[in-house]
Structure formats: C-alpha cells, structure tokens
Amino acid sequence: ILNVEQSPQSLHVQEGDSTNFTCSFPSSNFYALHWYRWETAKSPEALFVMTLNGDEKKKGRISATLNTKEGYSYLYIKGSQPEDSATYLCAFNTGGFKTIFGAGTRLFVKA
C-alpha cells in the first residue's frame, strides 16, 4: 500500500519566522510529486509539481526540493506571513490516475 507521510501535522509560528515541512513517499515507482496549498473555506491550489531527483522549485517566498532516491520532499516558507496560514498537502503519483495525498501540514502564522 502506497503511503505518503507529512510532518509535522501542525505548526504554529510567528510572523517573520521561516519554516519547513517534510513529505515522505515511497522511493520506488516515482513519477511526480505535487504540493498544494489549501486555505480554509477555499479550494486546494497547486504550488509545485516536481518530477526529477534534485528538482528545486520556487514561487515567491515558498520553495520546494525533491529527493526521489530517499523518498522525501521539503517545502520551505521564508518570512512567514499570516496569509500563509493554510494546510499544505503533498501528493505522490506513480504515473497513473491515482495520486496519493498526505494528510497535510497545517500552518498557523500569528501576527
């Protein structure tokens, strides 16, 4: 059974702090790794998709890295802002229609 683990489950930080989360996934049969951001009462929105070992992606203050050999991805947020408060989902795909989602890391940023 394919499983995606995210840690921590939740995180409370102060405005201006930098933070990072981990996503662990099976290292075999890797095809793609997605990160989504899900704000309360809104739809999940795509942040990144990564396919190659060593991939790094960046969007503003948020960046992600990928290690397919050891089966993990990190998401970094530099200088957290209250509007970054959301649940961050990671999702793993082996090439078919099934994408396996982690339970998410819920980030709370206090002003």
Added chain:
Amino acid sequence: DVKVTQSSRYLVKRTGEKVFLECVQDMDHENMFWYRQDPGLGLRLIYFSYDVKMKEKGDIPEGYSVSREKKERFSLILESASTNQTSMYLCASSQGLAVDTQYFGPGTRLTVL
C-alpha cells in the same frame, strides 16, 4: 480563470437517503475525480472519470456510484447514505494525469444523521 464548482458547500441528509453531489468544470478537462477528506487522513480517491460515460474505481468506491453524461459534469451518488459517509467531498479536474495539476472545487461538507 479556471473554475471547478460544486453544487453545495454544506449538506445535511438522513440515513438511507439518496444523495447527489454535482461537480462542474469549465476548462474542457478530460479527467475528473471525486475525493473524500477525513480528519487525519489524506484525500482518498472514490472514483475517477477519463471521458464521458467512462469511469474507474478509486481506493474507496464502496457505497458510491458516479455519472458522467457530459464532459463538464461529474456527479457522485450515495445510493443510501450512511453515517460513515459523513465527510468533506472534493471534486477535481485535470487535463492530463500524473504530472498535470488537479484543479479542485471548494468541497461539500456532507453530514449524514
């Protein structure tokens, strides 16, 4: 702007009722998905459709059926709702699979009493 809409944000039904959850996308996407999300768990795939009238079971199809009569619309049907189907239901669509982004609706929070 890409859009996936779901018919209801909140729904309360009684055990045994037949429940329809509707999803519409305006992106002409081939693929549509129904997921449920429960506390402490990742999104779990209920059903997937890759074309009109075509469907595949996901990981938890029991107690659900789907209908895709038009490309833009994908319906999830609970034939006889049960309390263990109380959950958040999310619809998504994508053009391709695997590397393609899924675009999600806002979700329907269903409570079965």
